[in-house]
Each structure stands twice: as structure tokens, then as C-alpha cells.
Amino acid sequence: MDDTPQLPQIKVEPLEASVGLRRLATDAIKHAITNMDIYDHPEEVRLDERQLSRDLGVSRTPIREALSLLEQEGFVRSVPRRGIYVVRKNKREMIEMITVWSAIEAMAARLACERATPEELAELRAIAEFRKQNPATHISEYSQTNMIFHKTIIRMSGCVLMSELVENLFIHMRAIRSVTMRQGDRAQRSIVDHMNIVAALEARDADLAARRVREHTLGLAAHIEKYGDFLDQFQSTETRKRRYA
Incomplete structure (x- = not known):
């Protein structure tokens, strides 16, 4: 039995591919973050590009662009060699x-x-x-x-x-x-x-x-x-x- 603790993850829904994927991906990820209790647990919320790509049903390019935009808006931060994390305030x-x-x-x-x-x-x-x-x-x-x-x-x-x-x-x-x-x-x-x-x-x-x-x-x-x-x-x-x- 695997006793590894489950880290918090955001929940996103697949996207429609008919309009700008970067904007759709940005809105979907932002919505998921907004609806998550990011202060309700001690673990950091790490965003996985591959997982987001699978969950949203798009390639990693619009995901990467969306995360870059969300970082500019102050929702996430990029940590060298570690990944992208949801921002929490002190x-x-x-x-x-x-x-x-x-x-x-x-x-x-x-x-x-x-x-x-x-x-x-x-x-x-x-x-x-x-x-x-x-x-x-x-x-x-x-x-x-x-x-x-x-x-x-x-x-x-x-x-x-x-x-x-x-x-x-x-x-x-x-x-x-x-x-x-x-x-x-x-x-x-x-x-x-x-x-x-x-x-x-x-x-x-x-x-x-x-x-x-x-x-x-x-x-x-x-x-x-x-x-x-x-x-x-x-x-x-x-x-x-x-x-x-």
C-alpha cells in the first residue's frame, strides 16, 4: 500500500479548441486556483505543465504561455529548477x-x-x-x-x-x-x-x-x-x- 501523502492539486476542465487557447488556458487555470483553498494546507501548490496539458486537452505550448501570463499577473511564481507554484501571501x-x-x-x-x-x-x-x-x-x-x-x-x-x-x-x-x-x-x-x-x-x-x-x-x-x-x-x-x- 502506497502511504505517500497526496499533494494538493488544482482541478481543471478540458478546453474547447475553437478560440485562443492561451486565453482559455489562462482563464481555466486562474479559475481553478481561485476555487482552491490555497491556505488550507502547509504544502505548496505546484503546477505541472504535463498534467495541465492532459487535463485541459491541449498541447504544452498554450499552457506554458498561460503560466507566463499568470506569473505576470501575480498568481503564480517560477522557481528555477523546481517549477511553477501558486503564490501565497505572508x-x-x-x-x-x-x-x-x-x-x-x-x-x-x-x-x-x-x-x-x-x-x-x-x-x-x-x-x-x-x-x-x-x-x-x-x-x-x-x-x-x-x-x-x-x-x-x-x-x-x-x-x-x-x-x-x-x-x-x-x-x-x-x-x-x-x-x-x-x-x-x-x-x-x-x-x-x-x-x-x-x-x-x-x-x-x-x-x-x-x-x-x-x-x-x-x-x-x-x-x-x-x-x-x-x-x-x-x-x-x-x-x-x-x-x-
């Missing part, structure tokens, strides 16, 4: 990303108070009420819906640039929220915060909505400041592996 980097996210989303909330339609607000309330009774038993599903909630607020701002700016933050924000939702009563407290944010948006109170969004998101930064040392442990392990490779 504690300080994560707190900085959350701080940027909070500023953008607070501004988005202000704009949403002016621009959001009643239908959009109803959609946001429905998202906030997801698994309202017992989110702790559906953490993975709830975590995904949690990020949809925040991205919906940004979308309701009507500012496309805001959505584009936070897209690269999304992979790390979603993944770290998935981890922290399992810690203490953060899932339940998050629901209360979300309902309060929705109420402020429905009241079209821009100052209150912006403040509630900012305080909610910065609460995650404070949580990472207090409990996020494991992020530095991940990076220390990865650094040692690169040093002695």
Missing part, C-alpha cells in the same frame, strides 16, 4: 491586501447607495441570508457565498475599474476567509455584519454603509494580525525549500 502582505480591499469596497458601498437598483439590493439581501441559521456546518459553501456578497457590492457601484482592481485580490481574500471562517464564531458574526451592511444600503445611507463595510473588512485584518502567524510559517517553509533545492 501575514503582512495579506493585511495590506485586506486594507486595500476595504478602501475600495467602502467607496463602492457609497456609490451603490446612489446607483443600486431595488432588484440588486434584493439580490444582495438574498445572498446575505444564505445559510443564515447555521453557517458553521457549510463553511466551504458559505465562504464562497461570502465573497460573492462582497463582489456584488463592488459590482453595484457601477464602476468597472473597481471590479478589475479587486479581481487579483479575490483569490487570496476568498482563500483566507475560507480558513478564518472555521476559527471561533467568525461565520456567525459575519452574517450579522452582512445584514447590517444590507440595511444601510437599503436605507441609501452612504456614510453608514461605507463605515459598516470598512469596519467589517478591517475586522478580518485585525483577526489576521492576531491569529495569522501561520501565513509566515507557510512562507518560511517555502523559502527553505527554495534555498536548498
Whole structure:
């Protein structure tokens, strides 16, 4: 019996070969990374060109081009003689990303108070009420819906640039929220915060909505400041592996 531990791998679907394969491969790999809990295990996530080629049903050339583009966008990093790895942030980097996210989303909330339609607000309330009774038993599903909630607020701002700016933050924000939702009563407290944010948006109170969004998101930064040392442990392990490779 093989007792070798199974390393984390991303899951991708075969591509249609009718349009630009590099773009399709890039989108497929990015989607797979975004939907993976990259902070939920100590092992690095290594991307294998041959495996991706087989999984996506294309040659290695568009895979190589896609990985190069993803490296430029900050999703992966190339380590000489070792391969391509999904980027993970250390504690300080994560707190900085959350701080940027909070500023953008607070501004988005202000704009949403002016621009959001009643239908959009109803959609946001429905998202906030997801698994309202017992989110702790559906953490993975709830975590995904949690990020949809925040991205919906940004979308309701009507500012496309805001959505584009936070897209690269999304992979790390979603993944770290998935981890922290399992810690203490953060899932339940998050629901209360979300309902309060929705109420402020429905009241079209821009100052209150912006403040509630900012305080909610910065609460995650404070949580990472207090409990996020494991992020530095991940990076220390990865650094040692690169040093002695």
C-alpha cells in the first residue's frame, strides 16, 4: 500500500479548441486556483505543465504561455529548477491586501447607495441570508457565498475599474476567509455584519454603509494580525525549500 501523502492539486476542465487557447488556458487555470483553498494546507501548490496539458486537452505550448501570463499577473511564481507554484501571501502582505480591499469596497458601498437598483439590493439581501441559521456546518459553501456578497457590492457601484482592481485580490481574500471562517464564531458574526451592511444600503445611507463595510473588512485584518502567524510559517517553509533545492 502506497502511504505517500497526496499533494494538493488544482482541478481543471478540458478546453474547447475553437478560440485562443492561451486565453482559455489562462482563464481555466486562474479559475481553478481561485476555487482552491490555497491556505488550507502547509504544502505548496505546484503546477505541472504535463498534467495541465492532459487535463485541459491541449498541447504544452498554450499552457506554458498561460503560466507566463499568470506569473505576470501575480498568481503564480517560477522557481528555477523546481517549477511553477501558486503564490501565497505572508501575514503582512495579506493585511495590506485586506486594507486595500476595504478602501475600495467602502467607496463602492457609497456609490451603490446612489446607483443600486431595488432588484440588486434584493439580490444582495438574498445572498446575505444564505445559510443564515447555521453557517458553521457549510463553511466551504458559505465562504464562497461570502465573497460573492462582497463582489456584488463592488459590482453595484457601477464602476468597472473597481471590479478589475479587486479581481487579483479575490483569490487570496476568498482563500483566507475560507480558513478564518472555521476559527471561533467568525461565520456567525459575519452574517450579522452582512445584514447590517444590507440595511444601510437599503436605507441609501452612504456614510453608514461605507463605515459598516470598512469596519467589517478591517475586522478580518485585525483577526489576521492576531491569529495569522501561520501565513509566515507557510512562507518560511517555502523559502527553505527554495534555498536548498
